[in-house]
Amino acid sequence: MEERLRILRKQIQALFEKTRDKDALESLRIKYLGRKGEINKLFKDIAQLPVEQKRTYGNKINQLKQDINQALKARLQKFQPKDKEKIDLLLPGKKPYIGHIHPLSKIFDELIMFFTNFGFSIATGPEIEYDWYNFKALNMPRDHPARDMFSSFYIKDDLLLRSHTSPVQIRVMENQKPPIKIMCPGRCYRYDAFDASHAPVFHQIEALYVDKGVSFGELKWLLSKFVKFLFGPKTKYLLRPSFFPFTEPSGELVISCAVCGGSGCSVCGNSGWLELGGCGMVHPQVLKNVKISTKEYSGYALGIGIERVAMIKYVIDDIRVFFNNDIRFLEQF
Ligand SMILES: [Zn+2]
Numbered sequence: 001m002e003e004r005l006r007i008l009r010k011q012i013q014a015l016f017e018k019t020r021d022k023d024a025l026e027s028l029r030i031k032y033l034g035r036k037g038e039i040n041k042l043f044k045d046i047a048q049l050p051v052e053q054k055r056t057y058g059n060k061i062n063q064l065k066q067d068i069n070q071a072l073k074a075r076l077q078k079f080q081p082k083d084k085e086k087i088d089l090l091l092p093g094k095k096p097y098i099g100h101i102h103p104l105s106k107i108f109d110e111l112i113m114f115f116t117n118f119g120f121s122i123a124t125g126p127e128i129e130y131d132w133y134n135f136k137a138l139n140m141p142r143d144h145p146a147r148d149m150f151s152s153f154y155i156k157d158d159l160l161l162r163s164h165t166s167p168v169q170i171r172v173m174e175n176q177k178p179p180i181k182i183m184c185p186g187r188c189y190r191y192d193a194f195d196a197s198h199a200p201v202f203h204q205i206e207a208l209y210v211d212k213g214v215s216f217g218e219l220k221w222l223l224s225k226f227v228k229f230l231f232g233p234k235t236k237y238l239l240r241p242s243f244f245p246f247t248e249p250s251g252e253l254v255i256s257c258a259v260c261g262g263s264g265c266s267v268c269g270n271s272g273w274l275e276l277g278g279c280g281m282v283h284p285q286v287l288k289n290v291k292i293s294t295k296e297y298s299g300y301a302l303g304i305g306i307e308r309v310a311m312i313k314y315v316i317d318d319i320r321v322f323f324n325n326d327i328r329f330l331e332q333f
Contacts, residue, residue, distance in 0.1 A: 001045070001053075005060055008038065009067070016071055022079050029072055039065050103333045104203055104322055107310045108185055111205050114229050115183040118222065120207055123182040125168035127189070131158045133167035137289045138246040146245040151191045153200075161189035166246065169208045169301065173290035178297045179211040185306075196318045203306035208282070210292065210299030216249070216281055219300035223253055223279065230309065231258050238273065247280025247301060258312055267315065274312055277304035 012032055019025045032038045042061050046054050101109075112122065125133075131142075140146050150163035168184035185205040192198035209218075220239060227237045235255050242252040253276045257268035264270035279302035284294040307319050314333075316322075321329050 001049075001057060002060070005042075005064055008042075009064055012068055013071065016075050019075060022076065025072065025075055025079070032068060033065065033072075039068070100330050100333050102322075102330060103310045103314060103316075104306050106333060107306050107313070108203070108205070110230070111304065111306070111309075112183065112185060114226065115205070115207055118225075120181050120183040120209075123168050123172050123184050124186060125162075125165075125171050125184070127162055127187060128155065129160060129162040129167045131160065133170045134160055134162050134164070137170040137286065138166055139283050139285045139289070140245045144245060146243075153189050153191055162186075163190050164188050164303065165204045165206045166301075166303070169206065170286075170290060172208070173210065173287075173292060178292060178299075179209075180299070181209050181211075183207045194320055194323075196320070199307065199319050199323060201323075202319075204303055205306060206301060206303040208299060208301045210282065210287070210297055212297060214281075214298045214300055216300065219279060219281070219302065223302065227253070227255055227276075230313065231255060234261075236262065237276075239279075242278060242280075244278055244280060246283050246286050247278075248283045250278065250280035253277050253279060253302070253304075255312075259315055267312075267317065276308065276312070277302060279303070 012028075015028055016025070019028060030037065034040075039061065043058070046058055046061075049057055134152070135144070135147060135150075136142070152163040153161040155161070165184040165186045165188060168186065169182070172180060172182055183205055184207075186203065187201060188204055189201050192200055194200065207222075223239070224237065227235050235258065237256070238254040239251040240254055242250045244250045254273045255276050256262040257265060257272050257274050259265050259267045260272065262272040264272050268274050279300065282299040282301050287294050287297065287299070307322055310316065310322065311319065
């Protein structure tokens with residue numbers, strides 16, 4: 001009997017030594033000192049002993065119980081935290097990292113806001129287009145030399161990645177009767193290799209207004225507002241005669257260099273002027289292609305390159321930085 005108690009004592013001590021937290025200690029306590037625990041089971045054995053041994057054996061079990069209790073308390077002390085955890089409610093919180101809006105998205109947002117204020121609504125279309133929408137309907141039949149201006153990615157003979165957002169204008173005019181007043185923001189593709197001023201993917205916003213009696217004067221008025229809105233009241237602008245197959249007459253919007261103020265610098269090639277985009281009155285053939293009466297209606301259209309605007313506005317001399325996603329560049333906006 002005594003030998004049994006000795007072994008049990010050793011076992012329990014060894015198990016206590018191994019405990020690493022309060023929970024482990026608590027399960028050991030239940031196992032040995034609980035109501036149905038190992039120690040209480042020992043008391044049942046007393047009934048089988050001769051009378052003279054009963055008292056001694058009972059005392060020894062009680063002693064063991066006390067010793068285990070003490071060892072348990074000592075072990076428990078080890079798991080108590082040394083100091084109470086302190087919370088300083090006056091400490092300033094950690095500032096979460098907030099990302100930046102990409103400069104191209106910023107320009108998009110500003111331009112969409114501008115055109116919205118003048119009553120234009122957003123229209124979108126597919127980036128994979130039929131030749132009809134990208135070229136033919138825009139007065140550029142298959143052998144038209146102006147197609148050379150748009151070095152396009154063809155997927156099939158009749159299918160290509162759109163090289164401008166103008167196909168959206170055709171899609172809207174095919175499905176809607178004038179008055180039409182839309183803007184078409186979106187991504188376009190041309191097979192230009194990446195260099196400081198070219199990218200195979202770029203962004204545009206175009207605006208189209210078709211109604212009774214729309215005039216070039218209205219277009220010029222809108223462009224004047226547009227230039228002042230984007231680049232400030234001191235910016236001068238010019239409309240140079242130009243050519244596009246889908247507008248007649250066509251113009252090119254040119255603004256005084258935002259960097260040198262018109263005196264000439266490396267950004268404007270010492271000319272003092274920067275090209276911003278193309279515009280003009282919708283060509284009568286384009287209106288005929290979408291079955292809008294040229295006797296009743298006229299319209300103007302304009303197109304602006306988002307990268308171009310961002311480069312002028314933020315004085316950036318390499319278009320590639322918009323696509324590199326270098327966090328050091330993006331964090332400046
Ligand atoms: Zn300049």
